[in-house]
Amino acid sequence: MKLQGKMVLNALISLLASLVLVAYIIFQLLNMNAQNKELVPTLLNIQKLNGTLMQISQGLNNYSATMTESNKASILNELQKAEELVTQVASGVLPSGEEQEWVSSIQTKFGKLKGETEQAVNGQDSPEAKRQAIRAQGIQNDLYMLNLLAEARYEASTRELENSIQLTWQIALAGAIVLVVAVGAYNVFVSRQLAGRIRRLNEAAGQIAEGNLMVEIAEPKGKDELDELGRSFRLMKNNLHGIVHSVDQAGRSVDSLAQDIDQHNDTMQEIVNQVAAATEELAVGSQKTAEDLAVTVELVDEMSQLFEANLAGTAQSAAYSSEAVRIMDKGSREMEEQLRVVAANRQAMSEVEQTVQTLEANAQEITQMTGYVSEIAKQTTMLSLNASIEAARAGEAGKGFAVVADEVKKLADQSAVTAKQIFSAVEGITAAMRNVKDSVARSMELSREQEEAAALTGQSFTEVSQQVQQIAGHLDTLTADMNRSQHMCSQVQEAVANMSAITEQSAGGSEEIAASTTEQRRSFALAAEKVKQLRQIAGELQQELQRFRL
Amino acid sequence: MMRKPVSRRMVLRWLIAVLVISILAGCGSNTGMTEDKRVHVGVMLSDVGLGDQSYSDAAFAGLVSARDELGIVFDYRELEQVGTFDQGFEELVQDSDMVIGLGFQVKDSLETIAKKHPDFPFVIVDETSELPNVTSITFKEEEGSYLVGLIAGLKTRSDKVGFLGGVDAPLIHKFQAGFEQGLKAVNPDAELVVEYAGTFGDAELGAEIAGRMFREDDVDIVYTAAGFTGVGALQEAEKQHKLAIGVDTDQFFVAEKAVVTSMMKNVDVAIRTAVETFLTNNGQFPEKQIVFGLKDNAIGVAPIRVVPFGPEDQQQYDEFAEKLEAGSTVITLP
16 A cells, blocks of 8 residues: 555544544533423423412412402413413423422322312402412422422433433543544554655665665565665665676776786886897897998998009000010010919909908898898887887777877888888899909909900910010000099999998987887886786775675 | 554444443443432321311421421321321321321320330320420410410400300410400400310300300400301401400401401411421430410510500500510419
8 A cells, every 4th residue: 555545544543532532522412412402391381370370379369359350351261370380390291209299299289279269259258369389389389399209310310411411421531532632543554554664664764874885675565656666776786796896897907908008018127128129139230231331432442442443554564565576585584474464463353352242242141130130120110009009908008108109100111211212222232243243253354354365465475566566556455444443342332331321320210219219118108007007906996886785 | 444443443442432331431430320319297187177276387487497497397287187196197107207186186196106116206295295206396385375465454444354265174274265355354354255166176156155255255356266266256356346366376357347356376386496406416306395475475466456556555565574574574374
């Protein structure tokens, strides 16, 4: 039943009880009223009869003084009235023997009075009329006695009535008190029960507010609003229980995730360290390349000087060839001398060849290193990509880290570009080197041919003089070639200088890489700090959740 | 509904409470039927009964007064009703707390019944008794008679005054003595004609005797001490244009042209006073004999009418009356 219904029922019960009480009072009052109804007319008749007798007595006195017809008629009229009243009194409700005695005495005396009075007035007997006047008073005394008894009866009845009223009043009062007490007690009981139910719910709410989700709420059996509230409360508690449990699990997940990020961070730092080391190695490699290049420049300078010397020697050969004819005798000695110079030239040439080979090996090394750099740049790019992803997952905390990751990616891209440039430069060097090699090889061939020619000179000076002209021509060509070689040498010098600059640039890039790597490390440290904060927050969340007892 | 057993218990408790209260209240309701016990006086009237214009009516009036003012009740018996006085007294004793008898006529019967009920209080008017439970009420009728004798002595022209006695008995002799001494005191020349009728209830005889006195003895004023017999005498006086003096009550209305005054013997006052004494002494009489006189207002004189009574008359009257009241004049009783 609904609370409203209960309350209405309570009120109805109280009202009904009050109505029963009121009905009882009304019933009692009606009953009392009935009791007194019968006596009153008798009492009234007695009073009337008394009055009539008094008038008869008075009338008789008057008649005895003045015997007029009007007085006589009045007396007879009153007698008639009195007779009727006597009959009425006699037939009234006067049950006791004593009352009946008086009634019969009155009847007898009145009968006699009536007869004698009629006789007196008809016979105009004045003394007799006077006598009857007193005798009427005698009847009045009997009537007085009767009235006394009737009044006593009436009084008793009234007293009974009063007692009855008092009794009714007492019962009504007692009933009212009992009603008030009972209804009050009942209402106190009901309201206490209601308050108790509300208090229990309140206590449970307090417990839940303090975090105790273990609190037991009995399943309400009733159907009123409080029971519905209890049911809702139970549902709320269970839902809260579930929510807290879920939040706890989520907190734990965040913690483990943060831990993972932390670990990833460590790995990242390791990778960055590796990048730093690789960059350092790259710097060292570049230095070595620069040093090697310096050596190459020296050698090329030397080679250039040698070319100049060759050039001068060839010019001298040309001059000598004109004199060759003249100094044929001396020619064989000089030829030997020339053979020795050519041998020395060949030796120098092989030395050049060797140098170029070393240079080639160095260029090969640079290529290889540049490949490393490129690989590192690729790895760095991958790393920065991973870092961006992790930063994105870290959210707000990872923003700084995302900037760093972006910078790292830029550097890696730059590194890749630089490496590519180095590649192309090295390729240029390699091509020049191949040219040098070819030239040297041809020089060697020419030197061998020179040797063969010189050897032939020794055999045939004639041929020599003939062919000196040819030699002079050859020597001109040689001079041109020498010039070309010198030009190539300067080209090599230029290329090496370029290489040196590039290597220096590469070293600068490495430094920049090292610097950004340091910054990256710092960012990682910051990220680690943020992750730590995240874990702390997760820890706090869990601590908060520990307030809830599940 | 889960609270059903509780509410049932409540209702049960409530019902029990109401029941208990009803029973307790019921116990208290039947008390207090106390009937206030009024003193019941019985009176045996004279042989003539109620309407005798004398004792009976006076006793009746006194008891009515006592009934209305002192709160007693009374009942009366008449000879006609009960047959004998003995029967009347016997009946009254059964229903009453005290019984009154009127006059010497009932004395024998009263004493007979008083002997049968020695602890029952009786009162006899105008008589005395030796019985310890009979208290007598007597009057100094001679005092009243003396005073009306003064008036008769002053108003008689023929100096012949008549006295009509009811029965020739000592009580009536007191009337005669007082009347005669009063008459002679104020009018020494006056002569008193005395006659006794032998009955108190014969108005015609009274008229006859009075008529004879007026005609034969030249009496112009007659004093009747004869009850209903005297009424006839008073009316005869009126017829004869003579004067008369009534007795016991103011009998002016019996014969308004003849009755100068009446010797008032207020038996009603005496009986009322005796009843009062009886009541105030818890149903006993302190004296064996109660005597009522002028002082008690039980004996007196009715207003003087019919004849002029001038200052001179009044002066002479007062002179003798004062002497009587002061005790300097003493009436000699036979």
